[in-house]
Amino acid sequence: MPELFGIPITGANIAFFVLALIILLSGVTVLMMDKLMHMAVALGGVFLGVAGIFILLGADFVGIVQIMIYAGAITILMVFALMLTQNGDETRTAQPHPTRTWLTLIFTVVFVGIIVIVLRSVQWPVSQNAIEPFTQPTVNLIAQALYHTYMIPFELVSLLLTAALVGAVLIARKEEE
Amino acid sequence: MALQPFLTLAAILFGIGLFGALTKRNIIIVLISLELMLNAANINLVAFSHFLQTPNIAGQVFSLFTIVIGAAEVAVGLAILLAFFRAKNSADVKDVNLMKW
Incomplete structure (x- = not known):
């Protein structure tokens, strides 16, 4: 089995990393974009990526429901609400104080970092036949x-x-x- | 595949949603960030349902319930947003102080 940074290169691993990249890039795009309409499109990317993660985990029905309700209905609802209430530009509304934004960013990064450290340190009782559990x-x-x-x-x-x-x-x- | 990568992905997605909900001033973006956090919770539920020692379908059923509740929340939230926009002609979180005293 060929390895890259100690991770075996399998189809499932490649799929996971591609989907994770799509989700995180779209998620950051949702928060960074100035135009609200671009934001809504990136939101669709997040929802489709999460649906892909569900299907990768063997939860095909939940994945399809996720595509129908989130990527279909909720994204379209958001676009409708945006078109009814905005002039297409977020910069029109005042931004919060930059110090507050940075403090929130630091707090969020520390929070996520603690969660990830705890996740890594716990020995989870995982199943051995995790490929086809059901x-x-x-x-x-x-x-x-x-x-x-x-x-x-x-x-x-x-x-x-x-x-x-x-x-x-x-x-x-x-x-x- | 192991359990930890999925939990880590969900934690980072939750962090992105939390940051957006705390810093953004537009009500719609706050709602979008809430949806991101709900999705992160769903990834956790489905991952645990898949990887537990006795795999259990309850995680997937719970994630279905979460999706339904999320959809209801978005519908009511956007309805409130439309009514608020009609009353105040603004979609800024700062202006939502009608019930504050």
Whole structure:
């Protein structure tokens, strides 16, 4: 097995690093871009990369749902909201104080660094047959779990979606005189 | 593949989302950053569901629930944003002080 920096070069590893690169570059682009529309496009890149990570992890159904809901619906919703409320340029609104931005950046980097150090130091009890952990297709397993074990949460979530839908329409509606 | 690279990726994505939510002044960008953090949590759930000693589908089911809640949150958040924009003609976090006293 050829190695690069001690990491064996396999298809899964290459896919992981390419997807991670896409996600992180798009994520940084989301925060760096001045034009809000470019931001929304980069957001689609993040969501598609996360969907690729899900499929790489064998969660194909969750990956497809991620593409449909996040990369499809939520990105388009964001674009609509941007077009309804902006003039296309973020620089119009005042930026926060640079000292505050730098302090937040330092805090975030330290926070993520602590998390990563802890992740590296813990001995996770991982499975040995991690390539194909599930014997059945995941769609079957998800359906069984959703309609037997998690029946009541499933119904509650449908209730929550209905409430959110009605609430969103009610709030966004133009008020009558 | 090991578990740690996925958790590290999720931690960095969470950090990007946290930085955006704390520093940006535009409400839509704050909402986008919240979505990034939710996605990072989803990566963690699916990774643990895949790599645990007894692989468990519950992680994937929970990530589905998270996606649904995230979608509902975006719908309500953008509706509030539109109503706010109509009232104040601004999308700046600083102007959201109607309920402050």
